[in-house]
Amino acid sequence: MASPLTTIGFDADDTLWQNEQFFRMTQARFADLLAEYVAPEHLHARLLEAERRNLGHYGFGIKGFMLSMVETAIEVTEKRVPASVIAEILAAGQEMLSHPIHLLPHAEDAVRALSESHRLVLITKGDLLDQERKLAQSGLGEMFDAVEIVSDKRATTYHAIFARHGDGAERAMMIGNSMKSDVLPALEVGAWGVFVPHGLTWELEHASAPEDHPRYAERSDLGAVVDLVREIETQG
Structure with missing residues (x-):
């Protein structure tokens, strides 16, 4: 048979x-970077909205997550986010891309x-x-x-x-x-x-x-x- x-x-x-635990760690770091602009729970909701909106453009994965974080940072600060914060976001994403399995x-x-x-x-x-x-x-x-x-x-x-x-x-x-x-x-x-x-x-x-x-x-x-x-x- x-x-x-x-x-x-x-x-x-x-x-x-x-995998997801590294996204959560990076989200916590993201919240710390933007703490003076927005509460963590509101930032999380805005980031999730951006991720959902961007799936059709960037697909799934860390690079799309990085771009959604950058976009969210620009939005919640009304385009006042310092370049140093953008650099930190990119560095966090690059660390995720090299994290051991x-x-x-x-x-x-x-x-x-x-x-x-x-x-x-x-x-x-x-x-x-x-x-x-x-x-x-x-x-x-x-x-x-x-x-x-x-x-x-x-x-x-x-x-x-x-x-x-x-x-x-x-x-x-x-x-x-x-x-x-x-x-x-x-x-x-x-x-x-x-x-x-x-x-x-x-x-x-x-x-x-x-x-x-x-x-x-x-x-x-x-x-x-x-x-x-x-x-x-x-x-x-």
Whole structure:
């Protein structure tokens, strides 16, 4: 009998390695730089508005975040922001682009175990150069059969990727920490969608979990996902 599951997609940021915590640290630094102009909670709301507005222009990732911070600083200071503050914002972004990779618990073991029995595809959003750097530093790259760095994650994205690198979405699984980007669009095209929550998730990635979907699962960590895959194989 053919395996019911042949291809597994992994998200990268905050699924395999830490990411959002560095954005939060930079946002705190940003608030300190502009403390004399605006309260932190108001600044955060304005920055989030700018990020949402700019996604179509800059896409996901650190560079778009840097530009949104600069834009927000100009707006909240009514164009009076000192050049020294702009320089600090750029320096903070550059530090994020060179930050070392910290794998999440069970990430290496899970990827290694599943690579022995399934095709693995890394499916991630963000800046091309930065995502390539993080994958290279992670030490996980050789375990993936394919890497897809995409501008966004929609149902059509998963349909195309699982057709290109596997046996179609119905025999695929997507694993990630974003309900909105990793789970729901994968379920929409017939794949399994596995939610592995992270303690920190960007507000623009929040969404409600599906109710009673037969191919939806939530697991606390990637080690438990390996057990889930074995269960699916046994039932199939």
